Amino acid sequence: MSNTKPFLNRYQTYDFVNRNPVIKNKVDVSHGTVLYMEGVSISFDGFKALNDLSLYINDGELRCLIGPNGAGKTTLMDVITGKTKPDAGSVYFGQTIDLLQMDESEIARAGICRKFQKPSVFEKLSVFENLELSMQSNRGTWVALFASLNSEQRDRIDEVLEIIGMTALRFQSAGILSHGQKQWLEIGMLLMQKPRVMLVDEPVAGMTNQEIDRTAELLLSLEGKHSVIVVEHDMEFIRSIAKKVTVLHEGSVLTEGTMDEVQNDPRVIQVYLGE
Ligand code: ADP
Numbered sequence: 001m002s003n004t005k006p007f008l009n010r011y012q013t014y015d016f017v018n019r020n021p022v023i024k025n026k027v028d029v030s031h032g033t034v035l036y037m038e039g040v041s042i043s044f045d046g047f048k049a050l051n052d053l054s055l056y057i058n059d060g061e062l063r064c065l066i067g068p069n070g071a072g073k074t075t076l077m078d079v080i081t082g083k084t085k086p087d088a089g090s091v092y093f094g095q096t097i098d099l100l101q102m103d104e105s106e107i108a109r110a111g112i113c114r115k116f117q118k119p120s121v122f123e124k125l126s127v128f129e130n131l132e133l134s135m136q137s138n139r140g141t142w143v144a145l146f147a148s149l150n151s152e153q154r155d156r157i158d159e160v161l162e163i164i165g166m167t168a169l170r171f172q173s174a175g176i177l178s179h180g181q182k183q184w185l186e187i188g189m190l191l192m193q194k195p196r197v198m199l200v201d202e203p204v205a206g207m208t209n210q211e212i213d214r215t216a217e218l219l220l221s222l223e224g225k226h227s228v229i230v231v232e233h234d235m236e237f238i239r240s241i242a243k244k245v246t247v248l249h250e251g252s253v254l255t256e257g258t259m260d261e262v263q264n265d266p267r268v269i270q271v272y273l274g275e
C-alpha cells in the first residue's frame with residue numbers, strides 16, 4: 001500500500017523507542033577527569049564569548065568559577081549542557097563521551113545537570129512530591145503516572161531530604177518555603193537524578209547570611225559524590241567552600257588556584273578593578 005499513513009508505517013521509528021539508554025554509569029573517569037574542555041571558542045556577532053578556553057574538572061571535585069561580568073561563565077555552562085554549540089574546540093564527558101555530538105536532553109540524561117538562578121519548584125506540590133516528580137525522567141512518564149514508589153525510590157527521596165536538610169518539611173507545600181529553602185529543594189530535585197556533574201549558577205543570590213552558610217554546607221557535602229561547578233559573585237561564600245578556584249576573563253582561564261592564590265594574583269586584582 002503506497003498511501004500508508006505515517007503513524008502506521010512499521011518502518012518508522014519513534015523517539016521514545018530510540019531514547020538513548022542512561023549512560024551515566026559508563027562515564028570513563030579512569031584518568032580522574034570527569035569533564036574536559038579544550039580549545040573551546042565561540043563568537044557572537046564577532047565577539048569572542050569564549051576564546052580558546054581549556055578547563056578540566058576532576059571526578060567528585062567541587063570547583064568554583066569566578067570572573068567579572070561578561071567573562072563567559074554562563075556561556076561556558078551553556079556549552080557544557082549543550083544549549084550552545086561552540087565554533088571550535090572539544091568537550092568530553094569522561095574519556096569517551098563527546099558532548100558536542102549530543103543535544104541538551106541527551107546530555108542531561110547522561111548525568112550532567114544544571115541549576116539555574118531562579119528556583120522553579122512546583123509551588124502547589126509538597127516538598128516530597130516535588131522530589132518524587134523529579135524522578136520522573138528516570139521512571140518514564142508512563143510509570144510515574146500509574147505506579148507507586150518502590151522502596152528504593154522512597155529511600156532515595158529520604159536520602160535527598162536528609163542531604164538538603166528538609167526532612168521535617170517533607171509535607172510542607174513548596175509555595176510557602178523561604179527563598180533559600182526553595183533553592184535547596186531545587187538542588188534536591190537535581191540530586192534525585194543522581195547527576196555525575198552539577199552546574200550551579202549563583203546559588204546564594206538573594207539569600208540571608210544563615211541560608212548562605214547552610215548552602216555552603218550543602219554543597220560541601222556533595223563533594224566526592226558529584227562533581228559540582230559553582231559560579232558565584234559572593235566572594236565570602238566562595239571562600240567558605242573553595243578548594244580550587246578558576247578565574248575566567250575575556251572567555252579564557254586567567255588563572256587557577258586556591259582562593260588565597262587567586263585573590264593575591266595581580267592579574268586577578270586588575271580585572272576585578274575594571275568592573
Ligand atoms: P558571564 O556569565 O561571565 O557574565 P556571559 O557568558 O553571560 O558572561 O557572556 C559573555 C559575553 O558574551 C558577554 O559579552 C555577552 O554579552 C556575550 N553573549 C553571551 N551570550 C550571547 C548571545 N546569545 N548572543 C550575543 N552575545 C552573547
Ligand code: MG
Nearest residue numbers: 070073074075
Ligand atoms: Mg552569567
